[in-house]
Amino acid sequence: MSSLTKKSPTDKNPSTPRKYSAEDHDRFLSVLDRTRNVSAAAAELGFNPNKCYQWARELTPGIKSSVHGARGKKKAKYTQEQKDQFFTALERLGNVSVAAREVGIPAGTCFQWAYKSGAAVKGTHAGKREEFLRLRGTGLSRREAATSVGVHVTTSKEWDAGIRKTGDRRYYPDGRVVDYKQGVTTYNPVEGSSFMAPFPGLAALEKPISDRYLSLSDREQIRDLLAVDSSMRAIARALGRPVSTVSREIRRNTGPNGYQPYAAHRAAAKRRPRPKTSKLSCEGTLRKYVGAKLLLGWSPEQISNRLRKMLPDRLEFHVCAETIYQALYFQARGGLKREVATALRTGRTRRKPRTDPEKRTSRFRDPMINISERPAEIEDRAVPGHWEGDLITGTLNQSAIATLVERTTRFVMLVHLDGDHTAATVRDGLIKSMGGLPELLRGSLTWDQGAEMATHKAFSMATDMDVYFCDPASPWQRGSNENTNGLLRQYFPKGTDLGVHGPEELERVARLLNGRPRKTLGWDTPTERLRELLLAA
Numbered sequence: 112m113s114s115l116t117k118k119s120p121t122d123k124n125p126s127t128p129r130k131y132s133a134e135d136h137d138r139f140l141s142v143l144d145r146t147r148n149v150s151a152a153a154a155e156l157g158f159n160p161n162k163c164y165q166w167a168r169e170l171t172p173g174i175k176s177s178v179h180g181a182r183g184k185k186k187a188k189y190t191q192e193q194k195d196q197f198f199t200a201l202e203r204l205g206n207v208s209v210a211a212r213e214v215g216i217p218a219g220t221c222f223q224w225a226y227k228s229g230a231a232v233k234g235t236h237a238g239k240r241e242e243f244l245r246l247r248g249t250g251l252s253r254r255e256a257a258t259s260v261g262v263h264v265t266t267s268k269e270w271d272a273g274i275r276k277t278g279d280r281r282y283y284p285d286g287r288v289v290d291y292k293q294g295v296t297t298y299n300p301v302e303g304s305s306f307m308a309p310f311p312g313l314a315a316l317e318k319p320i321s322d323r324y325l326s327l328s329d330r331e332q333i334r335d336l337l338a339v340d341s342s343m344r345a346i347a348r349a350l351g352r353p354v355s356t357v358s359r360e361i362r363r364n365t366g367p368n369g370y371q372p373y374a375a376h377r378a379a380a381k382r383r384p385r386p387k388t389s390k391l392s393c394e395g396t397l398r399k400y401v402g403a404k405l406l407l408g409w410s411p412e413q414i415s416n417r418l419r420k421m422l423p424d425r426l427e428f429h430v431c432a433e434t435i436y437q438a439l440y441f442q443a444r445g446g447l448k449r450e451v452a453t454a455l456r457t458g459r460t461r462r463k464p465r466t467d468p469e470k471r472t473s474r475f476r477d478p479m480i481n482i483s484e485r486p487a488e489i490e491d492r493a494v495p496g497h498w499e500g501d502l503i504t505g506t507l508n509q510s511a512i513a514t515l516v517e518r519t520t521r522f523v524m525l526v527h528l529d530g531d532h533t534a535a536t537v538r539d540g541l542i543k544s545m546g547g548l549p550e551l552l553r554g555s556l557t558w559d560q561g562a563e564m565a566t567h568k569a570f571s572m573a574t575d576m577d578v579y580f581c582d583p584a585s586p587w588q589r590g591s592n593e594n595t596n597g598l599l600r601q602y603f604p605k606g607t608d609l610g611v612h613g614p615e616e617l618e619r620v621a622r623l624l625n626g627r628p629r630k631t632l633g634w635d636t637p638t639e640r641l642r643e644l645l646l647a648a
Contacts, residue, residue, distance in 0.1 A: 121397070129296060131162060141165055189216065197221050198228070198533045202562065203508060208261060218261075226476075228534045228565055240270055247646065325379070327354075330372035333360065337370055390430050391438040399427055401435055408456060411435035474560045477568040479580045482557060482588050489555060489579075495519040495644055496554030499592035500541070502532055502563060503599060506607035511563075512609050512617065513540055514590045514599060517552065520640040523595055523624045525617035530610075535567035542573045550646050555579060557589050598624060 135158065142152040142165075146252045153163040193216060201221075202211035210219040239260045246256035257267035275282045279292035321324070329350055336346045344362075347354040364375035370631035391398050397418075404414045412433035422428045439455070448485075497518045502511045526540040545553060555577045558564050567578040580590040602620045603609055628634040 112614070120208065122141075129159065131158070136166060139166055190218070194224060195531050195533070197224060197301065199531060201225065202533075212261070238633070239381075243267060243270055309594060325356070327372065327376045330360070330375050333357065334372045337361070389438060390427075391434060397430065401430070401438075405435075405455065407449055410456065411439075417455060476561075478600050479560070479567070480577060482579045482581050485555070485557070485579045489518070492519050494554065496552045497557070498545075498555070499557045499589040501559060501589065501592050502537070502561065503596050503603060504532070505607070506606055510608055510610035512599075512603065513537060513543065513544075514592060514596055514610070515556075516595045517637075517641070518591055518645060521591060521595075521629055522637040522639050522641045523600075523621050525621045527612075527614040527617050532563055534563055537563040538566040538570050541570055545574045545576065549645070549648075551645070557581065557592075559586070595624070 115385055139152055139156060139158060140153055143149065145172050149163050149167045150160060152158075153160040175551065193607070196214045197210055197216055201207060202215045204210050204213070206224050207221050208218050211218040214221075224356075230342050239262055243253065243256050243260045243262065246259055251259070253267050253271055254264055257264050267278070273283075279290060280287045281291070283289070331351075332350060333346055335348060343358050347357045350357065360375065361370055364370060364378055364643075366374070386472035391401060400418075405411075405416075409417075414435060415430055415432045416432065419430050488494045495517065496513050499518060500512055500513060500515045504511045511528055513528060515524040515526065516522070524544055526537075528540050528546050530537050531560075532538065538562055541556075545556075553574055553576050554568075557579045559581045560583060564570075564580075566579065567580075570576070599620070602623075603612065623636075625637040628636050632640055
């Protein structure tokens with residue numbers, strides 16, 4: 112037995128690393144010079160890729176920079192100027208990928224910068240689908256068109272197949288609608304499709320429905336009452352339902368084994384989507400009328416109500432606004448051409464989701480404190496030291512000045528932003544300005560939800576000041592600051608370069624504003640009120 116398990120001295124251990132000779136090293140360099148790719152050279156020679164990358168890293172800098180292998184390539188270093196150019200483009204374009212292409216920096220690097228700055232970024236395919244289909248129409252191949260618009264080839268295959276994805280749902284040309292969040296697949300029939308609706312999923316069975324509909328517990332009660340030979344009227348009284356509802360339920364769902372509540376509930380869930388062909392999916396007078404009115408600038412609601420008024424007795428010509436929208440936006444519903452979709456007054460070619468304000472995604476990674484949580488003592492301006500802030504921007508939003516107004520005294524401070532107004536620059540400027548104030552004047556700061564405040568957590572930690580954020584599109588919630596920004600436009604007109612104004616000029620303008628008597632202060636000046644406050648303290 113021992114002779115079978117004992118290895119010969121000449122046997123090689125497979126786990127022992129291979130030893131490469133100087134000849135192997137030279138062969139690798141020769142193949143690398145031809146292929147210019149470390150992985151390809153290693154595969155051709157059958158060498159260990161790790162060893163080949165080690166040899167590649169030992170090359171001279173000129174040769175190393177030409178190697179395309181991920182492990183043999185030096186990581187590019189970017190200057191602060193290039194980084195500032197990216198953030199400027201990002202603020203103007205609102206999309207990391209598009210901004211990265213404009214400045215010529217890899218998207219991965221730009222996404223890292225954006226995440227580190229604290230700004231919430233979005234990498235959507237906005238507008239790419241339309242551009243992809245346009246390029247395909249010019250004769251480009253799928254891979255070429257996908258590369259041109261910057262999407263994965265798998266995504267381009269779905270676009271070519273007419274598949275659309277909105278939120279958690281995917282819409283197929285044959286009418287299938289797959290809801291991944293609910294785990295349900297429904298079907299909206301399209302003319303010529305033979306697809307059959309599948310059985311409802313568990314999420315559809317457990318989905319809470321209005322009290323108007325029978326629930327699973329209602330159906331179980333019907334079964335129990337039928338078992339004791341209760342009449343239809345007795346069952347209806349027990350459920351608090353019309354007799355017709357109970358009789359229809361029993362008639363529909365009674366099989367060879369009698370009335371089964373779980374089978375009845377599954378059948379009801381399957382019937383719930385009521386799949387049927389859209390009125391606009393087929394050619395006809397109605398479809399032509401809707402298309403013509405859309406081209407004239409009518410809204411779907413106007414078209415729907417006009418048809419009902421013109422033809423009150425012709426039900427086949429009654430179409431709701433939602434049907435028109437689905438025919439425009441969802442290929443699964445079909446109907447109107449893409450050219451007609453652009454005729455909507457909004458100019459949208461795809462549906463815009465409406466998010467519940469209560470479920471709005473936070474703008475920043477760090478949690479925000481909403482203005483609704485601001486204490487009452489700040490709201491009534493009874494306690495000093497609470498500020499409102501914002502940016503005023505110059506030409507094409509390329510330059511900016513941060514403005515701060517104390518709510519009680521209306522005292523103004525202007526913050527010079529050197530070079531840009533990214534989150535990091537604004538944070539450092541505010542910390543420098545607020546850090547020099549006495550503790551009495553460092554209470555809180557109220558700002559809007561601009562990307563420049565993405566690092567608000569770091570500002571709060573450095574100054575011990577809470578930052579409260581206004582609701583979206585609610586500038587009146589920082590009324591003092593909005594009023595002050597209007598006054599500042601006398602000195603910093605719109606459409607001018609604000610970067611030419613240095614700290615000394617900003618200090619001069621702030622002194623002028625703080626020296627003006629204010630009606631709301633009983634014709635005192637903000638400087639006088641602040642002096643009285645500090646002396647009293």
